Amino acid sequence: MATNRRVTLAARPEGFPQESDFALDEVDVPGPGSGEVLVRVRYVSVDPYQRGRMSEARSYARPVEIGDVMTSQSVGEVVESNDGRFSPGDVVVGQLGWQEYAVARGGSLRRLPPGLEPPTLALHVVGATGLTAYFGLFDVGKPRSGDTVVVSAAAGAVGQIVGQLAKLAGCRTVGIAGGPEKKRDLSEAYRYDVAIDHKNDDLHAALRDERVDVYFDNVGGAISQAVHRRLKIGARIVICGQVSQYNEPRPEPTFHPGLLIVYRARMEGFLVNDYAHRFEEGVTRLAGWVASGDLRWQEDVTEGLENAPRAFIGLLNGANRGKALVRVS
Numbered sequence: 001m002a003t004n005r006r007v008t009l010a011a012r013p014e015g016f017p018q019e020s021d022f023a024l025d026e027v028d029v030p031g032p033g034s035g036e037v038l039v040r041v042r043y044v045s046v047d048p049y050q051r052g053r054m055s056e057a058r059s060y061a062r063p064v065e066i067g068d069v070m071t072s073q074s075v076g077e078v079v080e081s082n083d084g085r086f087s088p089g090d091v092v093v094g095q096l097g098w099q100e101y102a103v104a105r106g107g108s109l110r111r112l113p114p115g116l117e118p119p120t121l122a123l124h125v126v127g128a129t130g131l132t133a134y135f136g137l138f139d140v141g142k143p144r145s146g147d148t149v150v151v152s153a154a155a156g157a158v159g160q161i162v163g164q165l166a167k168l169a170g171c172r173t174v175g176i177a178g179g180p181e182k183k184r185d186l187s188e189a190y191r192y193d194v195a196i197d198h199k200n201d202d203l204h205a206a207l208r209d210e211r212v213d214v215y216f217d218n219v220g221g222a223i224s225q226a227v228h229r230r231l232k233i234g235a236r237i238v239i240c241g242q243v244s245q246y247n248e249p250r251p252e253p254t255f256h257p258g259l260l261i262v263y264r265a266r267m268e269g270f271l272v273n274d275y276a277h278r279f280e281e282g283v284t285r286l287a288g289w290v291a292s293g294d295l296r297w298q299e300d301v302t303e304g305l306e307n308a309p310r311a312f313i314g315l316l317n318g319a320n321r322g323k324a325l326v327r328v329s
């Protein structure tokens with residue numbers, strides 16, 4: 001009997017997660033039941049939302065239970081199928097978790113768009129983080145040509161795509177990221193007009209002359225407070241994520257509602273899954289821009305499933321340069 005290595009949740013972290021909050025175990029490879037598919041996982045995704053799933057705090061999704069496999073989107077090959085829509089060898093993406101083998105309902109899996117190379121694109125640009133950038137920017141941020149669009153965590157999986165989509169919409173883009181290498185990526189790879197390193201530059205001075213039409217906020221906290229001081233009348237603030245607050249036991253509010261009056265601004269949160277009925281539209285457009293060379297991307301791949309916790313902790317420290325992924329085998 002083949003074995004399945006899995007990374008499970010061992011403890012609920014208090015504050016910043018530790019590697020000891022996770023455990024590596026081995027169980028028998030499960031068999032697929034009626035309507036189910038067995039998938040051999042090749043790559044798993046590492047994302048900030050997984051921090052929320054480790055906690056019991058009220059949220060938009062149920063937490064991972066202690067002892068359960070860490071939830072994640074993963075890409076793999078079908079090994080055995082009891083769903084007529086899938087055959088062995090098909091490459092699929094789904095919520096398969098941090099493990100080597102997963103059984104899933106056929107209806108929960110998506111086949112990769114034909115010719116998608118590398119297949120890991122289905123975990124980012126042509127998948128969840130690309131779709132987050134696409135719907136968050138265009139539907140919530142509603143950029144107009146000539147607008148100034150500011151993006152935090154701008155070199156990350158979502159941020160690298162937001163900046164390029166905003167350029168495609170004719171906007172002027174300002175990216176904020178941590179460290180000189182990411183700052184260089186902002187200008188050279190993702191074509192941001194202005195690149196700011198929040199770890200080494202004077203953020204307030206760098207933003208002093210900006211007038212912000214759209215702020216795509218991935219981080220919250222002090223970075224966002226600096227951007228809020230530079231809003232333009234009619235600004236749109238897209239609340240995509242607040243990663244700087246995810247390890248805080250009592251996150252501090254970073255926005256004063258009175259600013260919405262001063263700037264006649266709109267602030268709106270969104271969840272990419274709310275747009276599931278339009279994913280095909282988003283995937284088609286994003287795949288088209290990748291194929292035409294209009295969208296560039298970077299992956300930060302960690303080798304070995306057992307290193308997924310370390311990659312995740314690195315992501316929460318800003319160590320990832322591009323989309324954080326783990327190659328399972």
Ligand SMILES: NC(=O)c1ccc[n+]([C@@H]2O[C@H](COP(=O)([O-])OP(=O)(O)OC[C@H]3O[C@@H](n4cnc5c(N)ncnc54)[C@H](OP(=O)(O)O)[C@@H]3O)[C@@H](O)[C@H]2O)c1
Nearest residue numbers: 048132153156157158177178218241242243244271272318
């Ligand atoms: N609303 C939705 O449906 C949805 C969907 C997907 C993701 N999200 C959110 O989008 C955001 C970006 O996600 P992603 O997958 O693209 O991750 P990512 O940007 O690739 O990685 C997270 C980045 O956040 C930054 N960061 C971490 N801690 C920080 C802190 N204390 N202060 C400032 N920056 C910090 C780091 O970048 P720097 O080193 O550059 O600061 C880090 O590299 C997250 O907030 C995530 O929760 C939302």
